[in-house]
Amino acid sequence: xxxxxxxxxxxxxxxxxxxxxxxxxxxxxxxxxxxxxxxxxxxxxxxxxxxxxxxxxxxxxxxxxxxxxxxxxxxxxxxxxxxxxxxxxxxxxxxxxxxxxxxxxxxxxxxxxxxxxxxxxxxxxxxxxxxxxxxxxxxxxxxxxxxxxxxxxxxxxxxxxxxxxxxxxxxxxxxxxxxxxxxxxxxxxxxxxxxxxxxxxxxxxxxxxxxxxxxxxxxxxxxxxxxxxxxxxxxxxxxxxxxxxxxxxxxxxxxxxxxxxxxxxxxxxxxxxxxxxxxxxxxxxxxxxxxxxxxxxxxxxxxxxxxxxxxxxxxxxxxxxxxxxxxxxxxxxxxxx
Amino acid sequence: xxxxxxxxxxxxxxxxxxxxxxxxxxxxxxxxxxxxxxxxxxxxxxxxxxxxxxxxxxxxxxxxxxxxxxxxxxxxxxxxxxxxxxxxxxxxxxxxxxxxxxxxxxxxxxxxxxxxxxxxxxxxxxxxxxxxxxxxxxxxxxxxxxxxxxxxxxxxxxxxxxxxxxxxxxxxxxxxxxxxxxxxxxxxxxxxxxxxxxxxxxxxxxxxxxxxxxxxxxxxxxxxxxxxxxxxxxxxxxxxxxxxxxxxxxxxxxxxxxxxxxxxxxxxxxxxxxxxxxxxxxxxxxxxxxxxxxxxxxxxxxxxxxxxxxxxxxx
Numbered sequence: 197x198x199x200x201x202x203x204x205x206x207x208x209x210x211x212x213x214x215x216x217x218x219x220x221x222x223x224x225x226x227x228x229x230x231x232x233x234x235x236x237x238x239x240x241x242x243x244x245x246x247x248x249x250x251x252x253x254x255x256x257x258x259x260x261x262x263x264x265x266x267x268x269x270x271x272x273x274x275x276x277x278x279x280x281x282x283x284x285x286x287x288x289x290x291x292x293x294x295x296x297x298x299x300x301x302x303x304x305x306x307x308x309x310x311x312x313x314x315x316x317x318x319x320x321x322x323x324x325x326x327x328x329x330x331x332x333x334x335x336x337x338x339x340x341x342x343x344x345x346x347x348x349x350x351x352x353x354x355x356x357x358x359x360x361x362x363x364x365x366x367x368x369x370x371x372x373x374x375x376x377x378x379x380x381x382x383x384x385x386x387x388x389x390x391x392x393x394x395x396x397x398x399x400x401x402x403x404x405x406x407x408x409x410x411x412x413x414x415x416x417x418x419x420x421x422x423x424x425x426x427x428x429x430x431x432x433x434x435x436x437x438x439x440x441x442x443x444x445x446x447x448x449x450x451x452x453x454x455x456x457x458x459x460x461x462x463x464x465x466x467x468x469x470x471x472x473x474x475x476x477x478x479x480x481x482x483x484x485x486x487x488x489x490x491x492x493x494x495x496x497x498x499x500x501x502x503x504x505x506x507x508x509x510x511x512x513x514x515x516x517x518x519x520x521x522x523x524x525x526x527x528x529x530x531x532x533x
Numbered sequence: 534x535x536x537x538x539x540x541x542x543x544x545x546x547x548x549x550x551x552x553x554x555x556x557x558x559x560x561x562x563x564x565x566x567x568x569x570x571x572x573x574x575x576x577x578x579x580x581x582x583x584x585x586x587x588x589x590x591x592x593x594x595x596x597x598x599x600x601x602x603x604x605x606x607x608x609x610x611x612x613x614x615x616x617x618x619x620x621x622x623x624x625x626x627x628x629x630x631x632x633x634x635x636x637x638x639x640x641x642x643x644x645x646x647x648x649x650x651x652x653x654x655x656x657x658x659x660x661x662x663x664x665x666x667x668x669x670x671x672x673x674x675x676x677x678x679x680x681x682x683x684x685x686x687x688x689x690x691x692x693x694x695x696x697x698x699x700x701x702x703x704x705x706x707x708x709x710x711x712x713x714x715x716x717x718x719x720x721x722x723x724x725x726x727x728x729x730x731x732x733x734x735x736x737x738x739x740x741x742x743x744x745x746x747x748x749x750x751x752x753x754x755x756x757x758x759x760x761x762x763x764x765x766x767x768x769x770x771x772x773x774x775x776x777x778x779x780x781x782x783x784x785x786x787x788x789x790x791x792x793x794x795x796x797x798x799x800x801x802x803x804x805x806x807x808x809x810x811x812x813x814x815x816x817x818x819x820x821x822x823x824x825x826x827x828x829x830x831x832x833x834x835x836x837x838x839x840x841x842x843x844x845x846x847x848x
Contacts, residue, residue, distance in 0.1 A: 246749055247749075248745050248748070248749070267748075268745075268748040268749045268751075269748060269749075269751040269752075269753075273749060274749065274750075275745070275746065275749040277742050277745070277746060279740070279742055281740075281742045281743055281745070281746040283743065283747075283760065283761060284765065285764040285765060286760075294747075294750055294752070294760075295750040295751065298750065298751040298752060298753075298756070344746075344750070348750075
């Protein structure tokens with residue numbers, strides 16, 4: 197395990213700038229999740245670290261050594277691809293053993309066997325070691341792919357949306373397992389996803405990427421409660437944060453220059469209006485099973501918040517709405533302190 | 534809006550054909566459509582096959598249609614399996630099949646592998662390489678005979694230029710040693726592109742990310758080739774071998790055009806023997822029996838091979 201330092205890295209594909217002047221330092225044993233929409237440059241960042249792409253400018257240090265111009269094989273990284281990149285003609289065992297059987301490593305076969313069996317147990321695929329890798333279910337294939345990364349002890353594990361093609365139940369299981377495995381191994385890991393739950397639950401730090409720029413990096417709590425700008429605020433939270441123009445609701449205490457107010461459920465106090473004044477009207481109450489969403493119309497805007505399953509509010513009710521220490525954003529989208 | 538669109542579509546859709554042609558059921562109509570093909574198949578494929586099987590048990594001669602036809606039982610088959618010349622022809626055929634397949638597979642796969650590097654102009658070179666395959670075998674046979682001419686042929690000239698042997702000594706088609714190789718060279722020249730095309734399809738079907746995974750896993754180019762490229766392209770290579778094997782087992786056109794089986798009988802492959810027996814000696818019954826034996830042999834070998842191919846594919 198080792199630390200990874202990316203300094204001023206820029207990568208272009210033709211005219212598009214995939215990564216723009218990226219600075220990112222991952223500490224030894226840290227679990228960093230890159231979160232961002234499709235095309236934000238997450239995968240490119242991983243590929244740059246793995247050496248599958250070369251940066252146009254900037255440097256990449258792995259374990260204190262300059263790795264900017266090294267080939268993938270010389271970098272000592274392990275990569276889990278979004279597709280199950282298994283070797284289809286090999287058995288599960290041989291797939292897992294593949295990285296260990298590299299002539300450069302010269303592992304005795306007995307050691308290979310022991311290591312493969314250990315890892316297979318870790319990713320819970322040890323009962324299928326003799327199966328052809330093509331005869332597995334999607335979840336099993338991805339376990340093998342993850343296992344193939346884990347058999348080595350590289351400087352850093354790079355994972356590119358490894359859980360995105362799995363069903364919800366399996367995704368939840370593997371999410372926990374991955375976190376457990378990572379902390380057991382004390383592994384340095386850079387994990388890419390567009391799933392905010394994965395990011396919130398697994399990461400030591402979350403990096404938010406947008407259009408090739410690292411917008412903010414910090415602990416999940418910090419990213420959630422102190423987003424740097426509107427983009428970051430909009431990425432986290434379910435239902436998504438409500439972004440309302442200043443002045444729509446009484447907002448005493450808003451700093452000067454406030455253009456937009458961001459309000460999640462915990463920033464809003466909604467009550468049935470007493471006689472007279474009302475701020476909005478309940479649109480409908482949406483029962484999703486595990487969550488209940490309250491939709492409220494305020495002027496021309498709509499608000500969505502979480503509510504109790506047995507809320508007294510119903511469609512058509514007039515309500516008063518008050519902010520409780522919401523997030524304030526200036527006209528440039530940056531959060532105002 | 535949507536409803537109206539659906540109505541329009543319904544109105545514009547013609548009535549089913551069977552409804553319009555009265556008195557014919559859907560099934561009847563289906564038979565009507567396929568009957569020309571079935572009749573043609575029966576007339577020129579199935580019937581001749583069974584007729585040949587019948588003839589193979591007789592002493593029928595096509596040049597003496599009025600003679601009484603005697604049933605010989607299995608005598609034709611017994612004579613063929615004991616005939617020294619037939620076995621020599623089979624050996625010659627096996628020799629051709631082996632060398633043409635070996636050369637075409639090795640060269641074809643190598644070319645495919647090189648083309649798959651996707652260098653500048655690789656599409657242009659693919660087209661150039663495919664040209665021989667697009668030519669008619671008759672054309673290929675004739676101009677190679679011209680190239681092989683000892684006095685004026687370009688091939689003989691190049692050979693003598695490189696080796697210093699006088700061109701009149703490079704008798705590709707009339708030298709007992711060289712004639713088989715002359716045919717192997719032409720067949721390889723013509724059909725290597727075909728093998729290359731199939732191999733190329735195989736190589737293109739290997740996803741890029743497998744190579745990237747292997748690269749991160751520190752597999753050398755050599756190891757990537759042996760543990761990814763070759764095993765994953767193997768079903769395609771085997772398919773190409775199957776096609777070329779069946780095709781060359783019954784190789785006729787090129788041999789007939791280039792050497793006609795000579796000099797002597799050094800290039801007399803099974804199909805040439807068959808032609809000589811059937812249309813020079815006019816032993817129709819006897820050659821029918823030989824044809825049936827060849828058919829069963831190819832069919833049996835191909836079947837065994839396809840089983841092996843499926844096993845490789847299923848891995």
